[in-house]
Amino acid sequence: MSLTRIYGLFLRHFYLITRSFPRILDLVYWPTIQITLWGFISNFFATHTTYYNNAVGVILTCAILYDFLFRTSIGFNMLFLEEIWSRNFTNLFIAPMKIGEILTSLVITALIRSLIGLVPAVLLTSPLFGISILELGIFLFFLFLSLYIFGITLGILVSSGLLRFGPSFENIAWSTMFLLAPFGCIYYPIETLPEVFQKIAYILPLVYIFEEARNILINQTVDIENIYNAFIWNALYFTLSIILFYYSFNAAKNRGTLINMGE
């Protein structure tokens, strides 16, 4: 692995973001709107239901966590799509970069993109709604890490699809998170889902992450098993996504997708 090459590809996206005020605004705008909206909904539920009345901000905290996941996944896809849209894809794949270097660079860049959007939104929650996500304590780090890994995993899976099927796979890139959101039990306990859906939910790391966030905020206790389960499923899906990416790269070399991508 070459740090210079990883930094080089990071620099390409860093230049792109920092050169454009609308891009920075776009990164900050949606998370802020999302969090503000959920902040008011959260306030309403906190004063009108017994389930949430001892844990103001449960919904808002979950909204912030979900937004981080969403931004990470979409951010990764955007970095990949950006190369296709700018017809730079071939230039990138004829540069002497290993697949691992490309992925590492995109993973780091996606994190920075997500944080640019998330930090201002999180800072807003305290003065606006009197809520701090830091109430989750040290476990907040593990929840964020778990969401980050799953977001990147989804990004790699979608990028594999783009490599394998070409730009026509772009629409899938935008819809993945919406497909998984109902099974993630982001805003409701898993018991809310029908039994069949619960079985699907249990094989996703999301349900353990959001169940644990609610558990910490509502019951003021920590269930390490939830965090452990989330990491186990994440490790499995992440490994599968890497294997699939390599497979798709080789398939693209057989089918000629890499040379036709920008045309």
Add this chain to the structure above:
Amino acid sequence: MKNLIEVKNIKKNYGKKEAVKGISFNVQENEIIGLLGPNGSGKTTTIGMLLGLLKPTSGQIFIDNLKLENHRIEILEIINFISPYIELPKKLTVKQNLNVYAKLYKVQNIEERIEYLSEKLRIKELLDSITGELSSGQKNRVSLAKALINEPRVLLLDEPTASLDPEVGDFVRTFLEEYKKEKKISVLLASHNMSEVTRLCKSVLMMKNGEIIDQGKPDDLITKHGRKNLEEVFLKLSRSKNEFN
């Protein structure tokens, strides 16, 4: 002279369709070889295989004596490519783009290299311009600078002067001639501009339907086929039914 590109009986099939049907050729050091053929003859597929973007169905490719299949990264370090069908990120400045690619190719003394190329290619005054806002002639020279950023020993050119006005086209051709002479690089040039091929190439490969149907020095081909120029040879071969096999 050393062969920098060695292509041995490569084939590329897409399902039942044979895009390239077992072609072989060499390109020596300090040599420009033309790759000619009508659209769909297999030129781009051949270049794609040389760049490692396409996996040959069979056959072998060696660049600087290294087998492409086993040494992809080492080979990509000494090779580069320019085509009007690929572009550099439009929103970045010219200097940012060159800086990014210099890092991807692990170029030492990046500033010096950019300075040298911008001087040679007359893009010094464009370094702080947004790449997407340049004219096609300026973009072409910037793409050429990117293609030379790693001091490649092998350069693959796909229509390098397409859509350029005669003055810029001539500048690029003169530059390529001088650069090849100075650095002793190997160049494979795919082009539909026959006067360009006649001027630059020591030898040409004529492709049609995935096969090399004829090859030789431009003047020899003109004499052999009893035509006035290479364009007429091209038309004759393109319209023929492979009787030159």
